[in-house]
Amino acid sequence: MIKQGSSSTRGFTLVELMVVIVIMSILASLLLMNIGGMDQRKAMQAREVFIMDMRKMLRTANDQSRILALNPQIATDVANFQYSAVEYLPQQQNTALISQNNTWKPFNDFKVRVLPDHVSFDVQPLEHQYANARNSELLQQNAPKLIWLGNGEAKPVRVQFYLEDRPVGEEIRIDHLGKIANES
Numbered sequence: 197m198i199k200q201g202s203s204s205t206r207g208f209t210l211v212e213l214m215v216v217i218v219i220m221s222i223l224a225s226l227l228l229m230n231i232g233g234m235d236q237r238k239a240m241q242a243r244e245v246f247i248m249d250m251r252k253m254l255r256t257a258n259d260q261s262r263i264l265a266l267n268p269q270i271a272t273d274v275a276n277f278q279y280s281a282v283e284y285l286p287q288q289q290n291t292a293l294i295s296q297n298n299t300w301k302p303f304n305d306f307k308v309r310v311l312p313d314h315v316s317f318d319v320q321p322l323e324h325q326y327a328n329a330r331n332s333e334l335l336q337q338n339a340p341k342l343i344w345l346g347n348g349e350a351k352p353v354r355v356q357f358y359l360e361d362r363p364v365g366e367e368i369r370i371d372h373l374g375k376i377a378n379e380s
Contacts, residue, residue: 239364264281264346321353
């Protein structure tokens with residue numbers, strides 16, 4: 197008698213396939229959450245570097261009696277949000293080479309900082325009365341929002357960092373003496 201071979205080929209059961217799909221879904225969601233968390237950490241690190249840079253700018257302005265300002269440059273299609281420092285150099289009466297509106301020059305002692313992808317910040321001026329201010333170029337609307345006046349004072353502002361459109365950390369406040377508050 198010839199014995200027919202029993203077919204022992206076995207496939208996956210529906211339950212086994214469902215377990216594999218659930219495990220893969222969990223792993224994919226963990227990976228996506230970790231990628232989002234990395235962006236958040238990069239934004240927080242950029243915020244901390246910004247705070248250190250602002251302290252450095254205050255020290256430099258006060259120590260060297262220079263008028264320095266924050267110069268933010270918004271992101272474009274080809275470049276991330278970045279910021280640098282500029283120095284106020286009042287025009288001399290006899291120089292014909294300096295144009296009428298060219299009083300802010302790049303401050304070369306401060307390197308341009310480029311923020312990570314999708315990270316930006318917004319600077320909003322705070323109300324402050326300048327009783328002894330005589331230089332309207334530093335206080336008018338088109339002047340930089342954050343200026344260190346070189347005499348221990350600064351134009352007070354609040355700065356909020358963003359990752360895409362979501363706020364990152366607490367608002368940073370810089371008072372009229374350049375002191376940074378609400379750090380977290």
